Amino acid sequence: MNRAHKLIGSFLSLLALGALVLVLNSLFQTRLTQIGVAPSPDTFSQDTGASSPDSGLADAWKNATLDTIQFGEPRVVLTHQGAVKIHTWLPDDRRLLLELEDPTVGEDVARHYRIVTLDVETGRIVEYGRREDSNNKPAWIDRTGQVAFTFAPLDTPPEIRLGSTGGEVRTIERSNALLAVQPSTGRLYYLRRELTGNPLRALNLSQRQAAVEMPSTSSQLPTGLPAIDPTSQFLAILWRTDLPLVNLGNGQVRTYSFANLPQSDLPWWAMDGIWSPNGQTLAMILGQDSDTGLLVASKLALFDRTSGKVRFVDLPAQFVMELSWDPSNRFILARGVPSGGSMADTNVFWLIDATRGAYKESSYFPATLFPRYPFMAWSRKGQLAWIRGSNNGPQIVITQISPGR
Secondary structure (H helix, E strand, O other): OOOOOOHHHHHHHHHHHHHHHOOOOOOOOOOEEEEOOOOOOOHHHOOOOOOOOOHHHHHHHHOOOOOOOEEOOOEEEEEOOOOEEEEEEOOOOOEEEEEEEOOOOOOOHHHOEEEEEEEOOOOOEEEEEEEOOOOOOOEEEOOOOEEEEEEOOOOOOOEEEEEOHHHOEEEEEOOOOOEEEOOOOOOEEEEOOOOOOOOEEEEOOOOOOOEEEOOOOOOOOOOOEEEEOOOOOEEEEEOOOEEEEEEOOOOOEEEEEOOOOOOOOOOEEEEEEEEOOOOOEEEEEEEEEOOOOOEEEEEEEEEEOOOOOEEEEOOOEEEEEEEEEOOOOOEEEEEEEEOOOOOOOOOEEEEEEOOOOEEEEEOOOOOOOOOOOOOEEEOOOOEEEEEEOOOOOOEEEEEEEEOOO
């Protein structure tokens, strides 16, 4: 799974990214620079780091249907006086990577949000750094127990920073970049957006060695959001009307087009995406802009890595806002705005069977306006972390979701 402004502000930021990538060259393979040891093609046959449920849980979900899935009693694990962003569960399925707004810092916007982990069993919070409000997600590096994040306050050159337990922070590179971590190696991948060709770099944080060139073909990559699949083999770049997929073993790139999707005279572009736990399917939110650059629709699309095909799930949604996969690689929980609505309208939730394209609206969540920030994350053990409003501030709630009988 799995950043206070208004909801509309998020989409305006995404539109700005979309406008930027439209001017980029459409010829792309890859050039990778590695700090550390370059991965060999057979690296992934040993320890893939793939996120998968235990066998008992996986078996229990095999016969689940949209009608049998059950939501348990909500359990509040944190109430906070400020905005909350839920980014992801850590691999231990016990801690969450969060950002918590600090309302005590006043005008110091560079320290407005604390990047923390929360132990949902003990309530222990550990800080890894602070920054301004940002749409760029921090990245947890399990191999080193650290968090990588971008730091770019106003009138200051952007940086990639590395935070450790207790808030100790160091700058690892001055760059305007979007980040992704390879689970099996802990390497941090990022696109150098300010350089010609958007070179893709891989930083090995556990081994400090000189940069070496990885074997690859030399060309350009588009600016976009990198997403590494849980098996550590492929890096997708979410951008405008195509999906570049980088093979991290050999550096080669294949590009898959959205051209076969229903266009309605307006192209689709990738706004966000999340891989299934087995790395087989990439669930994406594809947006569609008007001629004036305003977002008019966003939909859920599924990319199958084996077939290379992209298809829509025909939800009754005007805007799909966020997605989260269940532990079995089969079901998706999506939140969004119903057809005909605006981005300021109340969100609804749909459970989706990704194998069949069927869906069912869920009435479990309160009918309120939801923040633009990341709202939910579904763990490998079936726990859903989500945000609920209260008189004392936003609450992080844990709900156990079971396949039922």
